[in-house]
Amino acid sequence: MSSAPEIEQSDILIRMGSILNSEMEPMKKRFRALFTLRNLGGHAAIDAICESFTSSSALLKHELAYCLGQMGDRYAKPMLEQVLKDENQEPIVRHEAAEALGAIADPSAISVLSLYKNSAIKELKDILKIAQTCELALQRIEWINSSPEVCLSNGDTTIEPVPPHPEHLRQLLSIENLEMILLDCTAKLWDRYQALFTLKHIGTEEAISSICKGIYLFMKKL
Numbered sequence: 001m002s003s004a005p006e007i008e009q010s011d012i013l014i015r016m017g018s019i020l021n022s023e024m025e026p027m028k029k030r031f032r033a034l035f036t037l038r039n040l041g042g043h044a045a046i047d048a049i050c051e052s053f054t055s056s057s058a059l060l061k062h063e064l065a066y067c068l069g070q071m072g073d074r075y076a077k078p079m080l081e082q083v084l085k086d087e088n089q090e091p092i093v094r095h096e097a098a099e100a101l102g103a104i105a106d107p108s109a110i111s112v113l114s115l116y117k118n119s120a121i122k123e124l125k126d127i128l129k130i131a132q133t134c135e136l137a138l139q140r141i142e143w144i145n146s147s148p149e150v151c152l153s154n155g156d157t158t159i160e161p162v163p164p165h166p167e168h169l170r171q172l173l174s175i176e177n178l179e180m181i182l183l184d185c186t187a188k189l190w191d192r193y194q195a196l197f198t199l200k201h202i203g204t205e206e207a208i209s210s211i212c213k214g215i216y217l218f219m220k221k222l
Contacts, residue, residue, distance in 0.1 A: 008017070013040060017048030028062065038067040043075050050079040058090040062206075065093060069100025070159055077104055081112045095133045102137025102160040105144040115136050132189055136161050139190050162193035164201045175202065179210035183217055 019025050019033040035054075037045040049064050066084060068076040083097040085091055098116065115133035132219040140162060165173060181195035183186055196214060199207040 005108075009040065013037070013044050015050065016040075017045075017051070021051045025056065027060065031063065034060075034063060038071055040070055041073070043073075046071065046073060046076050046079075050076070053083055053089075053093075055081065057138055058093055058194075061089065061093040062096045062108060065096035065100045066078055069096075072159060074104055074106040074108075077101065077106050077109055080104075081109065084112060084116060084134075091130060095130050097188075098130060098133040099161050100222050102140040102161055103115060105141045107145055108139060110138060110141060113141075114130070121191075129187035136187060136193060160197050162190060162197055164198040165194060170198060174199070175199065175204070175206050175210055178207075179213065182214045185217075 013173075016033040016036045019028050025033075030052075034049065035051065037049055046068065050065055051065055051066060053061055064072065065080060068080060080097045080100050084094050084101070088096070089097075094159070097115060101113060113134045117131050117138060143163065164170070178195040178199050182192055183200065184192065199211050
């Protein structure tokens with residue numbers, strides 16, 4: 001027999017799933033339902049989130065994939081792989097599905113990520129972005145599974161696509177060094193992202209200024 005708290009949580013799951021999957025509800029209400037489901041967690045919450053990948057809103061679907069990645073539950077992996085493969089989904093949604101697979105870090109996702117990392121039409125801008133995200137996701141899976149104990153070392157509940165440098169290495173790298181890596185277009189993508197998220201974790205005005213320079217460099221290339 002189910003306890004009262006279990007029945008209450010089941011009712012919340014059903015109600016939040018209904019709101020999230022209703023095209024008649026205002027977007028802000030659907031987003032609140034999404035993040036409630038993310039916080040509740042579990043297979044039923046994941047199933048409710050996955051139902052909304054048929055939405056017409058690319059922004060909502062992007063956040064669906066993001067939340068599934070942040071939940072870190074490999075139960076979501078088949079749907080995320082399906083979204084990544086679906087060429088009818090918007091590139092920003094496919095990109096976030098790849099990033100979410102990296103966040104979950106299940107080695108069984110390596111084959112599909114490798115397929116899109118090595119896309120034969122990488123010269124197309126949108127496909128290139130997806131390929132680069134798959135590259136980072138593959139490296140994160142390798143990193144997580146080679147040293148899982150470091151995943152809890154940053155004191156941050158957000159799962160980043162690339163980990164910042166651990167504390168003992170941050171003390172050896174100046175903000176100037178990190179900025180140079182971030183702005184170096186010839187550096188490895190992983191290294192540039194790691195510099196970026198290390199600057200984010202440092203969080204000083206100088207570090208923020210370096211990140212802004214990276215944004216400016218990126219915008220010039222658009």
